Amino acid sequence: MNSVRHNRLCAFDRGLKPVKESVPTVDPVIDIRGLSFRWQPRAPVVLALEALRVEKGERVFIEGPSGSGKSTLLSLLAGVTVPQLGELRVLGRRLDRLGGVQRDHFRAHHIGYIFQMFNLIPYLSMVDNVLLPCRFSKARHDKALQRSPTLEAEAERLLDHLDMAHAGLLHRPVTALSVGQQQRVAAARALMGAPELLIADEPTSSLDADRREAFVGLLFQECVQVGSTLAFVSHDASLEGLFDRTIRLAEVNTAGAEQVQEG
Ligand SMILES: Nc1ncnc2c1ncn2[C@@H]1O[C@H](COP(=O)(O)OP(=O)(O)OP(=O)(O)O)[C@@H](O)[C@H]1O
Numbered sequence: 001m002n003s004v005r006h007n008r009l010c011a012f013d014r015g016l017k018p019v020k021e022s023v024p025t026v027d028p029v030i031d032i033r034g035l036s037f038r039w040q041p042r043a044p045v046v047l048a049l050e051a052l053r054v055e056k057g058e059r060v061f062i063e064g065p066s067g068s069g070k071s072t073l074l075s076l077l078a079g080v081t082v083p084q085l086g087e088l089r090v091l092g093r094r095l096d097r098l099g100g101v102q103r104d105h106f107r108a109h110h111i112g113y114i115f116q117m118f119n120l121i122p123y124l125s126m127v128d129n130v131l132l133p134c135r136f137s138k139a140r141h142d143k144a145l146q147r148s149p150t151l152e153a154e155a156e157r158l159l160d161h162l163d164m165a166h167a168g169l170l171h172r173p174v175t176a177l178s179v180g181q182q183q184r185v186a187a188a189r190a191l192m193g194a195p196e197l198l199i200a201d202e203p204t205s206s207l208d209a210d211r212r213e214a215f216v217g218l219l220f221q222e223c224v225q226v227g228s229t230l231a232f233v234s235h236d237a238s239l240e241g242l243f244d245r246t247i248r249l250a251e252v253n254t255a256g257a258e259q260v261q262e263g
């Protein structure tokens with residue numbers, strides 16, 4: 001529970017009216033204002049967002065038709081790309097004002113990203129892929145060690161949750177795994193070192209239907225334990241009800257409307 005909500009509930013418990021001035025403000029994890037993004041200088045705007053906020057600890061489901069800009073939004077949130085116009089704040093940092101190297105550091109420390117195409121390192125084993133975030137970020141290295149006695153033990157704990165800690169698989173190159181198995185390795189890597197923001201781009205697309213809910217349950221459990229926020233893109237409407245809130249990209253993205261006006 002975020003502290004604002006918690007404080008309000010405490011005030012109600014005591015039979016008091018919550019006093020607005022005394023409630024501490026918690027910065028949103030994602031705060032977008034007047035954002036506009038195009039992939040190339042002369043390409044059409046693919047994403048135009050007036051305002052979008054996600055609070056700390058929220059688990060949001062992001063849906064929209066293919067090509068509506070879901071992966072583009074996630075790559076902006078992770079600082080892979082930057083908007084040409086507008087403000088993009090993630091965890092209080094103006095990503096649109098940071099250079100590429102600073103954004104790479106920001107991502108390494110604070111963001112777990114399950115890419116749509118997984119982006120695993122093919123010549124590394126499953127465990128070494130999962131350990132990668134700790135090689136790039138001391139903060140995530142230290143957080144992983146708060147949860148397990150060694151980094152390898154933490155990697156195996158996460159893989160075990162995803163039913164992937166079979167002795168025969170752990171040290172195999174990831175190219176020897178099935179697509180569904182690779183997807184779970186990508187999830188374990190993103191969770192490693194408890195990043196504050198977890199971004200998941202269709203992370204259940206290669207999982208069996210009966211494994212999807214269990215997978216989402218694990219993401220929730222990990223997020224709740226460390227207070228992470230989850231932005232989860234999926235076409236799978238059966239998962240939507242599990243989330244705190246849905247962002248329908250087709251409703252909030254006005255890029256198409258702008259192009260009609262421009263034309
Ligand atoms: N790297 C890129 N370079 C140029 N254009 C891109 C790039 N990635 C996406 N686009 C374009 O941006 C638009 C939005 O694509 P995006 O990948 O964000 O859609 P999506 O909602 O994630 O779709 P899907 O459900 O198929 O994954 C599309 O028109 C696509 O062609």
Ligand SMILES: [Mg+2]
Binds near residue numbers: 070071072116201
């Ligand atoms: Mg996509």
